[in-house]
Amino acid sequence: MDSSMYDSIVIGAGPAGSTAGLYAARASLNVLVVERGIPGGQIATSHLVDNYPGLPDIGGVELGERMRAHAEAAGASFEYGAIEQIRKGEPGFEVDVNGNTLMARTVIVASGAVPRPAGFKGENSFRGRGISYCATCDGMFYRNKTVYVVGGGNSACEEGLFLSNIAKRVVMLVRRDEFRASRGRVDLLLARDNVEVRYLTSIVEVTGERFIGSITFEHNDTKECYVETFDEGSAGVFVFTGNDPVVELVRPYVTFGPDGGVITDDSMSTDTPGLFCAGDMRSKPLRQVITAASDGAIAATAAYVYIQSLTANS
Numbered sequence: 001m002d003s004s005m006y007d008s009i010v011i012g013a014g015p016a017g018s019t020a021g022l023y024a025a026r027a028s029l030n031v032l033v034v035e036r037g038i039p040g041g042q043i044a045t046s047h048l049v050d051n052y053p054g055l056p057d058i059g060g061v062e063l064g065e066r067m068r069a070h071a072e073a074a075g076a077s078f079e080y081g082a083i084e085q086i087r088k089g090e091p092g093f094e095v096d097v098n099g100n101t102l103m104a105r106t107v108i109v110a111s112g113a114v115p116r117p118a119g120f121k122g123e124n125s126f127r128g129r130g131i132s133y134c135a136t137c138d139g140m141f142y143r144n145k146t147v148y149v150v151g152g153g154n155s156a157c158e159e160g161l162f163l164s165n166i167a168k169r170v171v172m173l174v175r176r177d178e179f180r181a182s183r184g185r186v187d188l189l190l191a192r193d194n195v196e197v198r199y200l201t202s203i204v205e206v207t208g209e210r211f212i213g214s215i216t217f218e219h220n221d222t223k224e225c226y227v228e229t230f231d232e233g234s235a236g237v238f239v240f241t242g243n244d245p246v247v248e249l250v251r252p253y254v255t256f257g258p259d260g261g262v263i264t265d266d267s268m269s270t271d272t273p274g275l276f277c278a279g280d281m282r283s284k285p286l287r288q289v290i291t292a293a294s295d296g297a298i299a300a301t302a303a304y305v306y307i308q309s310l311t312a313n314s
């Protein structure tokens with residue numbers, strides 16, 4: 001077997017990937033974690049995480065960075081770059097990153113999820129020019145301005161609350177006639193003087209020259225539409241309507257659940273021996289930091305057992 005072969009390559013340094021790196025390193029596996037963005041993944045786009053046990057009110061960037069540092073201190077190596085392809089080798093796997101081909105006995109894919117577009121006209125073309133999916137990243141551009149927040153779940157409420165500290169006015173646009181978020185989060189949001197809610201309301205179109213200058217809204221029951229106009233740049237739209245699993249790398253090797261996530265067994269194994277998937281990219285009922293971290297720990301432990309079985313059989 002090639003001596004430059006890693007025991008495990010982990011793809012992604014979000015909560016699932018960093019935790020997989022931590023557990024793999026603590027099991028004395030030679031593990032490399034590869035990240036194309038910044039450690040923390042999605043949670044690095046959240047200003048506050050208030051439900052990770054033992055760490056109340058920690059910032060998302062800090063939590064992601066602490067997870068990475070913990071894994072590195074345990075012995076995991078980190079490299080920055082995008083994995084372009086995974087190939088099944090004989091034995092193990094080959095992955096391409098930064099123009100190099102790396103080899104590993106096992107691969108743990110923890111590529112997470114990306115924000116799902118709300119689907120209105122102009123959403124794509126005004127991305128970064130009035131449309132945002134990250135309040136932590138872009139909220140500051142709307143100091144004393146108006147922001148519309150699309151979504152009725154926990155993320156929408158959490159980020160709406162954050163934006164209410166910056167913007168003059170926060171308008172929550174909820175598709176249904178009630179929030180899906182937990183009561184506590186909704187109550188906190190509704191207690192803010194500068195927050196208003198429009199239930200049964202969606203955006204159908206945004207228009208403008210350089211930035212958004214008008215928004216067309218639709219009442220979801222009556223289908224009645226109305227338009228609001230403003231000076232370009234004086235209003236923004238933040239979309240929090242869910243996330244889609246990032247699964248392209250593993251498409252040839254796995255099967256998918258109805259939510260588009262990868263189906264694994266309880267040990268995070270996929271249809272392909274030695275290939276594990278962990279975190280939000282899996283088909284699962286709850287996509288949170290704690291479930292992602294749990295998946296990562298289980299995947300690394302299963303990778304260890306799998307490597308032991310290879311050694312025993314050779």
Ligand SMILES: Cc1cc2nc3c(=O)[nH]c(=O)nc-3n(C[C@H](O)[C@H](O)[C@H](O)COP(=O)(O)OP(=O)(O)OC[C@H]3O[C@@H](n4cnc5c(N)ncnc54)[C@H](O)[C@@H]3O)c2cc1C
Nearest residue numbers: 012014015016036041042083112113279280287288289292
């Ligand atoms: C705005 C927001 C607020 C949230 N708030 C909370 C909260 O308060 N509490 C909570 O528990 N959860 C919260 N979540 C959900 C939580 O962030 C996710 O469940 C969690 O981050 C999933 O972790 P993950 O490691 O599976 O995936 P991700 O966090 O998505 O990380 C995946 C990583 O893989 C990397 N990657 C993908 N493809 C490649 C590739 N080809 N090569 C290299 N790297 C790659 C990505 O860059 C990313 O860093 C929130 C999410 C959002 C968007």
